[in-house]
Amino acid sequence: SAVISQKPSRDICQRGTSLTIQCQVDSQVTMMFWYRQQPGQSLTLIATANQGSEATYESGFVIDKFPISRPNLTFSTLTVSNMSPEDSSIYLCSVEPHPNYGYTFGSGTRLTVV
Amino acid sequence: AQTVTQSQPEMSVQEAETVTLSCTYDTSESDYYLFWYKQPPSRQMILVIRQEAYKQQNATENRFSVNFQKAAKSFSLKISDSQLGDAAMYFCAAYAGNNRKLIWGLGTSLAVNP
Numbered sequence: 001s002a003v004i005s006q007k008p009s010r011d012i013c014q015r016g017t018s019l020t021i022q023c024q025v026d027s028q029v030t031m032m033f034w035y036r037q038q039p040g041q042s043l044t045l046i047a048t049a050n051q052g053s054e055a056t057y058e059s060g061f062v063i064d065k066f067p068i069s070r071p072n073l074t075f076s077t078l079t080v081s082n083m084s085p086e087d088s089s090i091y092l093c094s095v096e097p098h099p100n101y102g103y104t105f106g107s108g109t110r111l112t113v114v
Numbered sequence: 115a116q117t118v119t120q121s122q123p124e125m126s127v128q129e130a131e132t133v134t135l136s137c138t139y140d141t142s143e144s145d146y147y148l149f150w151y152k153q154p155p156s157r158q159m160i161l162v163i164r165q166e167a168y169k170q171q172n173a174t175e176n177r178f179s180v181n182f183q184k185a186a187k188s189f190s191l192k193i194s195d196s197q198l199g200d201a202a203m204y205f206c207a208a209y210a211g212n213n214r215k216l217i218w219g220l221g222t223s224l225a226v227n228p
Contacts, residue, residue, distance in 0.1 A: 033215075037157075042205060042218045090157055094216075097209070102149050103216060105159035 002027050002095050006106030013083055013113050020079045021109045023093035028073035031096040034066070037108075038089045046091075049076050083113045116141045118208050120219035127196045128227050134181075135191045135222050137206030146210030148182070148189045153221075154202040162204070165189065193224075201226045 003026040013019050023032065031050055035043040046066055047055040055068040069077045080087050093106040117140045127133035139148065150162040165173045165182050173180050177197075181190045189208075193200055206219040 042220045043159075043216075045215060048215070092157075092159060094159075097147070102147070102161045102164045104161075108157040108159070110157065 002029060002104045004093060004095065004104055004106040006093055006109060008109055009107060010110040011112070013111065015084050015113055017083055018079055018081045019083065019111060020077050021091055021093070022077050023075070023106050025074045025095055029095040030073070032070065032076045033094040033096075033103075034068060034076075034078045035092045035094065036089045037092060043092065046078070080111065083111075085113045087111065088113045116143075116208060116210060116217045118206050118217050118219040120206050120222050122222045123220070124223045124225070126225040126227060127193070129198060130195055132192060132194045133196055133224065135193075135204050135206075135224065137189045137191070137219055139187050139189060139206070139208045139217075141187075141208065141210045143210035146208055148180075149207045149216070150178070150180070150189075150191045151205045151207060152200075152202045153205065154199075159205075163191065196226050198226050198228060200224060 005024045007022050033048055034046040036046055037043050045058050046061045047057045047068055049055045049068050049070040051070050051073050065081055067079045091109045094103050097103050119138045122136055146167045148165045152160045152162050163173050163175045163178050165180055172182050177194045179192045203221045203223050205221045207216045209216050
């Protein structure tokens with residue numbers, strides 16, 4: 001299965017600032033997904049990122065708040081903009097399912113906004 | 115709409131014993147996939163086991179097995195010979211159709227008592 005390197009693993013940020021999270025995949029994938037996991041909750045899909053096109057955002061998430069880049073088939077970034085304490089969560093990236101291995105996830109970024 | 119329901123927020127099991135985590139789902143699709151993921155405190159999302167809906171045989175991976183009841187839309191996970199390292203959040207998830215989006219349950223927190 002694909003191996004995903006996600007950075008940073010954690011960060012503490014001041015409110016009003018922005019943080020960019022990176023995911024690097026060791027193989028080419030068409031679709032990448034970005035999730036938010038609030039404390040004690042399940043995963044919520046933020047957006048789907050395809051290479052060469054605009055990301056598709058889920059209800060409740062907007063591009064101005066969570067801009068996504070997908071410059072090639074192995075890399076994507078998610079920016080959390082103008083952060084507030086409510087943005088404190090774990091953010092995970094994932095790649096499209098492999099027939100044998102299902103979805104693969106990055107190791108997650110634990111974000112705390114103070 | 116697709117839904118995944120985990121009705122057990124918390125479970126506990128004695129080391130070396132067997133525990134079953136429940137999951138029910140709902141989808142109108144005929145072709146779908148079901149997954150169990152494990153998330154330890156490290157927050158890494160790890161695929162435990164997957165089941166294709168068209169397969170009647172229950173999936174098995176070492177100490178982990180599922181009881182897939184298609185008519186009842188039930189997909190429970192059985193962990194045999196529980197180990198301390200099995201302590202984690204367990205999420206049931208499903209996807210169907212062409213959008214490749216995972217639908218997640220709320221999770222079950224499993225404690226393993228020595």
